[in-house]
Amino acid sequence: MQQASEAIIEFNNTGLSILEIGHRTPFFIEVMEEARALVKELMQLDDSYDVMFLQGGATTQFMQIPMNLLDSDETAAYCDDGVWGSKAIKEASLFGKADVVASSKDKGYTYLNKGFSVPSTAKYLHITSNNTVEGTQYFAAPDVSVPLVADLSSDIFSRQMDYSKYSLIYAGAQKNMGAAGVTVVIVKKDILGKIKRPIPAIMDYRKHIEAGSLMNTPPVFAVYVALLTLRWIKESGGLAEMERSSLEKSSLLYNTIDSLPVFTSKIAVEDRSRMNAVFFLNDSNLEAPFLDLCKKEGMVGVKGYRTVGGIRVSMYNALPLESVVAFTDLMKHFSVVSG
Numbered sequence: 367m368q369q370a371s372e373a374i375i376e377f378n379n380t381g382l383s384i385l386e387i388g389h390r391t392p393f394f395i396e397v398m399e400e401a402r403a404l405v406k407e408l409m410q411l412d413d414s415y416d417v418m419f420l421q422g423g424a425t426t427q428f429m430q431i432p433m434n435l436l437d438s439d440e441t442a443a444y445c446d447d448g449v450w451g452s453k454a455i456k457e458a459s460l461f462g463k464a465d466v467v468a469s470s471k472d473k474g475y476t477y478l479n480k481g482f483s484v485p486s487t488a489k490y491l492h493i494t495s496n497n498t499v500e501g502t503q504y505f506a507a508p509d510v511s512v513p514l515v516a517d518l519s520s521d522i523f524s525r526q527m528d529y530s531k532y533s534l535i536y537a538g539a540q541k542n543m544g545a546a547g548v549t550v551v552i553v554k555k556d557i558l559g560k561i562k563r564p565i566p567a568i569m570d571y572r573k574h575i576e577a578g579s580l581m582n583t584p585p586v587f588a589v590y591v592a593l594l595t596l597r598w599i600k601e602s603g604g605l606a607e608m609e610r611s612s613l614e615k616s617s618l619l620y621n622t623i624d625s626l627p628v629f630t631s632k633i634a635v636e637d638r639s640r641m642n643a644v645f646f647l648n649d650s651n652l653e654a655p656f657l658d659l660c661k662k663e664g665m666v667g668v669k670g671y672r673t674v675g676g677i678r679v680s681m682y683n684a685l686p687l688e689s690v691v692a693f694t695d696l697m698k699h700f701s702v703v704s705g
């Protein structure tokens with residue numbers, strides 16, 4: 367934040383603000399190139415992948431992916447594991463057939479299906495790696511023979527994984543990667559160019575790759591903040607360190623939930639998200655007093671999503687362990703005073 371705010375006044379001794387440098391100047395091209403290279407380096411991806419920094423949020427990817435990969439007479443497989451995955455399914459069905467091969471809707475999205483099968487004719491399988499709203503997370507990539515597409519908006523750069531199992535990964539930057547306004551799309555190039563539909567240039571991944579994500583004016587400041595965040599991840603020890611820290615924070619929180627009878631988690635233990643812990647008060651009358659106490663203690667943003675209710679604690683990379691320690695101390699205190 368300090369570095370980003372300094373760059374608003376003057377970027378790298380150029381006499382110019384990051385907000386006023388031209389996006390085609392060598393100054394900015396360097397920023398873009400370093401950011402794109404760092405994404406690949408952190409995920410240990412080779413040159414068969416390309417990295418794009420695009421606009422429109424992850425929501426735009428819900429339609430840009432099928433627009434680029436799915437012809438109108440073809441089928442793509444989707445997992446329906448929550449609010450965001452359902453939106454992706456709805457958008458895909460505008461371009462081709464979106465076949466729901468697994469859904470956890472029957473139990474209020476509190477678990478993830480495993481071992482489901484995907485027809486080999488499906489163009490790809492789409493999953494939401496971390497269900498931000500419901501609090502579930504995939505810990506193993508589904509074992510399928512079709513290209514895997516994943517929405518990593520809420521868990522990108524939070525863990526080590528074999529990212530080469532995926533053919534397309536996308537994420538809005540605003541949770542683990544920087545400021546709102548830029549979306550990263552990482553694509554294995556060999557899945558592109560296989561459909562009949564003409565694609566408007568601004569929606570065509572191949573055009574963005576050719577132009578090095580500089581086809582039109584990119585969100586310069588958001589890309590710069592993403593670069594600073596990527597450098598911070600690398601300097602902190604890369605994805606191994608992000609994973610260690612995320613495990614430490616989420617274990618502390620889930621252990622506290624499980625040890626206090628006042629709180630309860632409805633999520634299948636093996637699917638509990640390390641990024642977003644969703645839980646409830648056993649006595650729903652205690653929810654409002656608990657949230658009031660959180661507010662009084664300066665712990666904001668812990669109210670559950672409007673359609674789910676309860677409590678949701680997000681533990682993105684930037685959240686220090688101390689915050690989770692303070693929050694779990696508050697939970698223990700509340701459990702004593704309310705019991």
Ligand SMILES: Cc1ncc(COP(=O)(O)O)c(C=O)c1O
Binds near residue numbers: 494499518519539
């Ligand atoms: C998993 C997931 N996908 C998609 C989105 C939508 O992202 P955006 O607001 O960047 O369109 C979100 C936002 O919270 C999300 O958590």
